[in-house]
Amino acid sequence: MRGVPSNLARRAAETGSADRCVSNAGRTRKAAPRRKGVSARECVILVGLPGAGKSTFVRSRFPDYSHISKDALPRHARDKQARQDAAIRAALSAGRPVVVDNTNVTAADRAAIIAIAREFGVRVVGYYLEVTTREAVARNERREGRERVPKVAIFTSAKKLVPPQVSEGFDELYTVTGEPQTEP
Numbered sequence: 425m426r427g428v429p430s431n432l433a434r435r436a437a438e439t440g441s442a443d444r445c446v447s448n449a450g451r452t453r454k455a456a457p458r459r460k461g462v463s464a465r466e467c468v469i470l471v472g473l474p475g476a477g478k479s480t481f482v483r484s485r486f487p488d489y490s491h492i493s494k495d496a497l498p499r500h501a502r503d504k505q506a507r508q509d510a511a512i513r514a515a516l517s518a519g520r521p522v523v524v525d526n527t528n529v530t531a532a533d534r535a536a537i538i539a540i541a542r543e544f545g546v547r548v549v550g551y552y553l554e555v556t557t558r559e560a561v562a563r564n565e566r567r568e569g570r571e572r573v574p575k576v577a578i579f580t581s582a583k584k585l586v587p588p589q590v591s592e593g594f595d596e597l598y599t600v601t602g603e604p605q606t607e608p
Contacts (some may be wrong), residue, residue, distance in 0.1 A: 467516065467541035468523040469534055471588050472553030473581050474573045475560035479524050481553060481600065486523045487490040490515035493525040509540060516544040531592055538593040550588050550597040557582045 468486060470478045473556045482491055492511045494504045498504050508524070515522045522541075528534050534550070541548045553564075567573075 452488045465546045466521045469537050469550045470525050473560040474578050475556045475564035476553040478553055482525050483525050489521045489523040491523055512540050525539050527581050531582050531586055539594050547595045550594045552588050552599045554599050554601050
């Protein structure tokens, strides 16, 4: 893996797979997704449409991270953003790594999380799960119960979606394409 920093080459060797990564310098290179294991000084932000496979990705790649999602809050909870921010701060202040599993489709959504991560001096790693609306709708159709969202939610998110950029404050940014691996 020439031209790839040693930590990225190590991760690629450990996981046996690679996704596209954009470094702070703006260059695209091959790098592996985060391996299983914990890095206490890290905040992972997922970006993608409803039905893109974000939660599946979290379960398979970040089982030991504090999983923070507005979907986990009570359906009619007030001020979900403030509750999410408090949960991120609580986990980071306790020294736990965090993965934020929401659509995070706008730069403003991501900026709030990045600002909190910077308060605690942790690395910010983004994963953009790039799927088409057609793929998201098909995945959503396979869901059951509360996990299934109305199709309009997918199309509304797609209209708002601004793919993340390293310049937003990410230390590393990966684009994951294709079907995320499911748990064994």
